[in-house]
Amino acid sequence: MKIRERIVIFAGAFGSGKTEIALNYALHAARNGQKVALVDLDIVSPYFRSRDMAEELAAKGIEVIAPAGELAQADLPVIVPRIHGALADPELTVVVDVGGDDPGATALGQFSDELKKQKYAMLLVINTCRPFTQDVAGIAQMREVIERATHLKATGLIANTNLAAETTPGIIRTGLTVVQEASRNLGLPLVAAAVRADLAPQLEDLKTHLFPIEIILQPPWFRRKVMNRDRRAIILARENQEKHPHQEQE
Amino acid sequence: MSEKLLMKGNEALGEAAVRAGCRLYFAYPITPQSELPEYLSRRMPEVGGVFLQAESEIAAINMVYGASGAGARVMTSSSSPGISLKQEGLSYIAGAELPCVIVNMARGGPGLGSIQPSQSDYLQATKGGGHGDYRLIVLAPASVQEIVDLTTLAFDLADKYRNPVMIMGDGLLGQMMEPVTFPDEVKKDLPPKPWATTGWKKDRPKNIINSLELQPERLEEHNRHLQEKYARIAREETRWEEYLTQDAEVVVVAYGTVARIARSAVEAAREKGIKAGLFRPITLWPYPYDALGRLAETAKNFLTVEMNCGQMVEDVRLAVNGQRPVYFYGRSGGMVPTPEEVSAEIEKLAYGRCEA
Numbered sequence: 001m002k003i004r005e006r007i008v009i010f011a012g013a014f015g016s017g018k019t020e021i022a023l024n025y026a027l028h029a030a031r032n033g034q035k036v037a038l039v040d041l042d043i044v045s046p047y048f049r050s051r052d053m054a055e056e057l058a059a060k061g062i063e064v065i066a067p068a069g070e071l072a073q074a075d076l077p078v079i080v081p082r083i084h085g086a087l088a089d090p091e092l093t094v095v096v097d098v099g100g101d102d103p104g105a106t107a108l109g110q111f112s113d114e115l116k117k118q119k120y121a122m123l124l125v126i127n128t129c130r131p132f133t134q135d136v137a138g139i140a141q142m143r144e145v146i147e148r149a150t151h152l153k154a155t156g157l158i159a160n161t162n163l164a165a166e167t168t169p170g171i172i173r174t175g176l177t178v179v180q181e182a183s184r185n186l187g188l189p190l191v192a193a194a195v196r197a198d199l200a201p202q203l204e205d206l207k208t209h210l211f212p213i214e215i216i217l218q219p220p221w222f223r224r225k226v227m228n229r230d231r232r233a234i235i236l237a238r239e240n241q242e243k244h245p246h247q248e249q250e
Numbered sequence: 251m252s253e254k255l256l257m258k259g260n261e262a263l264g265e266a267a268v269r270a271g272c273r274l275y276f277a278y279p280i281t282p283q284s285e286l287p288e289y290l291s292r293r294m295p296e297v298g299g300v301f302l303q304a305e306s307e308i309a310a311i312n313m314v315y316g317a318s319g320a321g322a323r324v325m326t327s328s329s330s331p332g333i334s335l336k337q338e339g340l341s342y343i344a345g346a347e348l349p350c351v352i353v354n355m356a357r358g359g360p361g362l363g364s365i366q367p368s369q370s371d372y373l374q375a376t377k378g379g380g381h382g383d384y385r386l387i388v389l390a391p392a393s394v395q396e397i398v399d400l401t402t403l404a405f406d407l408a409d410k411y412r413n414p415v416m417i418m419g420d421g422l423l424g425q426m427m428e429p430v431t432f433p434d435e436v437k438k439d440l441p442p443k444p445w446a447t448t449g450w451k452k453d454r455p456k457n458i459i460n461s462l463e464l465q466p467e468r469l470e471e472h473n474r475h476l477q478e479k480y481a482r483i484a485r486e487e488t489r490w491e492e493y494l495t496q497d498a499e500v501v502v503v504a505y506g507t508v509a510r511i512a513r514s515a516v517e518a519a520r521e522k523g524i525k526a527g528l529f530r531p532i533t534l535w536p537y538p539y540d541a542l543g544r545l546a547e548t549a550k551n552f553l554t555v556e557m558n559c560g561q562m563v564e565d566v567r568l569a570v571n572g573q574r575p576v577y578f579y580g581r582s583g584g585m586v587p588t589p590e591e592v593s594a595e596i597e598k599l600a601y602g603r604c605e606a
Contacts, residue, residue: 014285015258015427046281046365047425075281075365103288129256129429131265132292163256163429219426219507220586221514233520241496 001025001192001211005121007087007094009108010158011150012125013133013142014100017160018042019050021125021194022097023057024213030062034093037086040066042099043077043107048217050097079107087114101142102149112151121155123191126182128161128175139182156191157183159208165222169202176208254431259394260285260424263353263417264293266401267325269432271440272351273299274324276313278306280332281365282421283355287327307332311339311352318348319459321446323405327353329421330371331362334379340414341380345461347476349408351401352386352416355424358584366584367421367507370558375418376535376565383473385480387415387487388534390505394428400532402433409441411483418534420557422507422586484536491530492541494520498527500599501549503542503566504556505531508587512555515592524600534562539569546573551599555592556580 008025010018019042026038040051050057051066058064065086067078086094098108124143126133133139143154161175176193183190195203197212204210257265264286267275275294277287287301294301304310310326317324328336333354343350356371358364371379375388387407391397397419404415447457463469493513495501500519504512509530519526529545531538546552552570554563554577563578570576579595581587 014288015256015261045425047367047421073364073366127256129254131255131257131261134255163254164427166254166429219422219510220588221510233523237494237497237520237525241492241494 001028001209003121003191005119006090006092007096007115007118007120009096009098009115009120009122009152010125011098011105011108011122011146011154012100013127013130014044014104015130016100016125016127016133017162017194018100018125019045019048019097020213020216021158021160021211022095023050023053023216024194024211026057026062026095027060029093029095030060035091036061036093036095037063037065039083039086039094039096040064041079041083041096041107042104043079044099044104046075053216077107079110083111084114087111087118098150102145105146105149108150108152115152120152121191122150122152123156123158124154124188125158125160125194126179128178129163129171135178136182136185139179140186143186143188154188156189157186158191158211159193162196167196167199169199172199172203173206176206180208254429256427257394257430258285258425258427259397259419260355261289262394262430263327263397263401263424264289265432266398267351267405268293268297268299270323270402270405272323272325272405273297274317274322275299275301275326276304276310276317276324277301277327278304278310278332280329282357282367283327283329283353283424285424286353286355307335308339311336311343314350314352315339315343315346315348318343318350319346319447321443321448323349323409323440325351325353327355329355329357330359330368331357333371333374337374337380340386341378341382341384342461343414344380344384344386344476345382346459347412348414348459349405349412350414351404351408352414354416354418356418356420358582364584365421367423367586368557368582368584369420369506369508370561370582371418372534372556372558372561373564375416376537384476385413385483385535387411387413387483387536388418389415390418390532390534391423392506392509392530394423394426395430397423398430398432407487409443411479412445413479413483418506420507421584487533488536488538488541489532490538490541491532493528493530495527495529495545495549497525497548498545499525499548499550500596501527501529501545501552502592502596503529503531503552503554503562505534505562508555508557511587511589512592514589515596518589518593519596519600522597524596526596526600531562537565537569539565542566542569543571543573546570549574552576553595553599554578555587555595557586558582
């Protein structure tokens with residue numbers, strides 16, 4: 001995904017996938033040789049935050065700007081001063097991971113004067129499988145409240161329709177149609193469709209630019225990849241259990 | 251069923267409550283369940299319901315008492331420290347036999363603790379955190395879809411038995427996102443509640459809702475009635491799930507989020523040829539003592555895994571009743587056990603423990 005602007009802000013509805021896309025974009029930019037800082041500006045989500053990946057990202061040369069020490073684990077609206085320095089540094093690619101909807105995006109508002117003096121991209125991440133952005137009207141409302149909360153104008157859309165582990169190419173295609181319609185109605189360009197990397201080969205016919213992503217923040221039971229495992233012993237034990245049910249549930 | 255959505259556990263619980271006919275929700279925000287009031291603050295006005303942010307958790311639970319007494323389907327939610335504040339109200343609600351749903355998305359304790367997930371409120375929920383001989387029905391979902399299913403069930407059980415029902419989750423379950431579907435129809439014909447205080451028009455005896463009974467004979471009689479009800483609930487509503495327990499030599503016992511982790515560990519053990527299985531209580535009260543006890547006939551060892559310092563393990567020991575050794579592995583304070591840690595514990599039992 002090529003974005004010309006040095007400052008790239010990912011905003012959107014709560015739970016739309018901003019953090020995964022911000023993490024993936026930061027890694028992508030770093031791989032392309034850019035000096036990257038990732039600003040975790042999400043002060044509303046207590047879990048699954050980009051700051052949880054700070055060590056791993058630092059090892060790849062990416063600076064994560066977030067509250068330090070135990071404040072990283074607090075449910076407090078802490079905004080660190082380093083953000084101002086990063087936004088002003090012309091050498092730095094700054095990726096901003098914003099909190100969801102208008103309550104989350106409010107934290108970005110205080111930087112609006114600084115941002116307006118620079119070139120920035122503010123991309124709205126849209127998952128049409130989320131309850132309040134299933135159609136164009138919902139997406140338009142989301143855009144309105146976020147622009148009002150941030151005092152900034154959105155510059156583009158990123159389609160990110162998914163059902164987590166149950167995502168199929170069909171679900172991505174259906175969602176993309178809705179986001180394309182939103183793009184026309186709202187007059188905002190569709191910058192890319194984020195798709196899980198393993199599904200990308202099945203979507204190459206799409207005219208939209210694809211941004212393949214790896215899912216980084218997972219619950220603990222997903223840490224082992226299922227596809228690499230020999231499940232024969234499990235299948236056998238399951239079959240035995242089905243043949244000789246120990247006890248009917250309930 | 252509607253089409254699938256991707257939702258956080260907290261949001262899905264809110265939507266499931268709306269579809270179960272809940273139109274009154276009283277709560278005070280606390281991490282990690284605040285998405286629930288956030289969601290219902292948006293959703294309740296759409297369906298003609300009310301979310302009222304109370305001045306405290308204590309106020310919220312007593313609003314629940316009032317609304318339930320008037321016959322409404324009503325819910326409150328909080329996380330561990332806030333649930334502690336509600337205990338007096340819960341005892342009154344149980345004593346007055348009022349149906350309602352209480353949600354605990356538990357976090358690390360004791361005290362103010364941390365905002366990370368925990369299961370250290372098990373004893374408080376199942377053994378009575380408030381005073382007096384009372385029981386909550388306690389449901390422990392392990393996925394976002396099961397949150398939806400058990401929320402629907404919670405409202406029905408509450409009305410059926412005139413008893414408070416707690417949905418016991420943890421922060422991780424509340425925060426994680428999974429695909430869900432909801433029942434299509436919003437419940438309209440809710441069961442009649444002839445006992446409710448809906449205004450007296452001289453057409454029936456007066457309904458009085460109260461938990462005060464000064465005459466000891468009558469209070470004892472009330473307690474006997476409650477105990478009979480609890481025994482009936484234990485007979486009819488005990489729920490659990492078994493996974494690969496048929497030939498299991500090591501039975502892992504875990505509920506909620508930890509059951510998901512334990513399932514991964516059981517599968518890893520099976521891949522190594524270890525006969526491991528998972529027993530997952532779905533109702534924490536009533537506890538599936540009999541079903542778990544039966545596994546002692548085939549199992550050699552039991553391993554309880556919890557996100558606390560050892561609470562449900564007491565019930566596992568009661569169920570196994572000395573027939574087999576019961577071991578415990580736990581993490582606390584908001585630390586989440588990994589599948590690798592649980593696998594290592596299973597292997598220790600399968601290959602013989604090194605330590606005494």
